[in-house]
Amino acid sequence: MTPGADRPDGVLPAPAAVPSPAPWAHRHLLDVDTLTRSEIELVMKTTDEMRDILTRPIPKVPALRGMAVTILFYEASTRTRVSFEVAAKNLSADVVNITASASSVSKGESLVDTIRTIEALGADMIVMRHSVSGAPYLAAEVFGGSILNGGDGWHAHPSQALLDLFTMRSRLPGGSLEGRKVVILGDVLHSRVARSNLWTLTAMGADVWICGPSTLLRGYEAWAAHGAAGRRFTLTSDVSAALKDADVLMALRIQKERMASGLLPSLREYAARYGLTQERLRAASPDVVVMHPGPMNEGVEIAADVAVDPRSVITDQVTNGVAVRMALLYLLAGTHHGKVGA
Amino acid sequence: MSGRRIMAAEDVRRAVTRISHEIVEKHGGTDGLALVGIQRRGVPLAKRLADAIAEHDGVMLPVGALDITFYRDDLSLVAQQPIVKGTDIGFDLNGYTVVLVDDVLYTGRTIRAAMDALMDFGRPKAIRLAVMVDRGHRELPIRADHVGKNVPTSREEVVHVLVEEVDGEDGVEIARLPDGRLTGGAES
DSSP states (O other): OOTTTTSOTTOOOOOOOOOOOOOOOOSOBSOSTTOOHHHHHHHHHHHHHHHHHHTSSSOOOOTTTTOEEEEEESSOOSHHHHHHHHHHHHTTOEEEEEEGGGSGGGGTOOHHHHHHHHHHTTOSEEEEEESSTTHHHHHHHHOSSEEEEEEETTTBOHHHHHHHHHHHHHHSGGGOOTTOEEEEESOOTTOHHHHHHHHHHHHTTOEEEEESOGGGOTTTHHHHHHOBTTBEEEEESOHHHHHTTOSEEEEOOOOGGGOOTTSOSOHHHHHHHHOBOHHHHTTSOTTOEEEOOSOOOBTTTBOHHHHTSTTBOHHHHHHHHHHHHHHHHHHHHTTSOSOTTO | OOOEEEEOHHHHHHHHHHHHHHHHHHHTSSTTEEEEEETTTHHHHHHHHHHHHHHHHSOOOOEEEEOOGGGOTTTTTSSSOOOOOOOBOOSOOTTOEEEEEEEEESSSHHHHHHHHHHHTTOOOSEEEEEEEEEOOOOSSSOOOSEEEEEOOOOTTEEEEEEOHHHHSSOEEEEEEOGGGOOOOSSOO
């Protein structure tokens, strides 16, 4: 199945509102668009427990003993890869790391063959990052275990969206996103983080604002125009309107490596017009939560003094990333225990 | 949850009182004593034991809650991951004599998992075990130090300890499982 094949372009389905204690039923985690609100709540609750484990003298439990987790990254990454590895090890899983550039992939092995090989080597779960949108969906069709999408192209980054949500809830009074103004600022065009966050945040009732130069907002207009029952979503290039009374501000990296010429006049102009500075921050709520998924270009999308401001939770995001990924590995493991293929 | 009632609310209350005395007697006082309840019904039982000890010995012992989900040996056998209910041990258990509290002692596997979990929090001086019901059928070399009631059962039966904090009433019921299903070793 290709991502989005089950929904007409530009239409956000209404969030599933009925919160029931539904058990976890997803074998793969490819994106957050298939998660109901109660499933998101289950991830958050499980993450709470994992955070507790991280504070113990020995931050390790035997829950995934005997599980083989393969981390297969076709794209550069520090925090996501290390965070998944630490998470798997904290749960006592056995971890194998494959960097595509140092594997048979460089000899031209296809993705499907690579996945079959990893399965034959005994992997129960594969955490995968790929530069092509939808690649994990193809992997999920051939793999007998669980695929966790660690980021695919411009499409989705589900574990990041869930750790962002967890971080926001732990900082916002009352721990709820309901009616909160959450602003995602920057290069949303190339951002899988923005796309996945849009699903979880609107599902949890947040008032989401996407802000950036109009050249970087393409593709979102259709979503914003259609909207959907129960999901609030505004698209704007007006940075002062977006920042006004914001409860959460998430700056996104200007992805230089993906910046085709002509989308921005210059990085300096972007920094001047959209960069998150102390001055701009004054328009937001006094307790605004400042976030950035990293890696940062300091002085471009976020000023250095904003990144280390007491209201910044950027390092919390990294710590919470481990806990969220422990929760995801744990929940997914339950759907195919026994043995792959059995 | 309908079955034959084998302990009434009053019996449960009396058992808690008796066990609370036994715990202090066996330990020779309350110094260095702590209680840890196993989620879910062991937690309110531990709290009640602590209250009873506070009443007759005038000392409020530290009480913790332990979730053993991540330590179960049957995670690979159950169809769905059990929902985690939370561990909360707000004291340093190094050097304490820790009394584990649970509702039903059955195969002993829960207690094995609980001991592993406790060890990850430190090195207790000793671990003891108090349960409301011992129903037999042990699969591991584990025994309880304090028992509310010994109940001979068959594997086709299931024992429910009801506590007011969770079930709205106190009591112990025994019921027969439908169509020859066996109780797995998982739950107790």
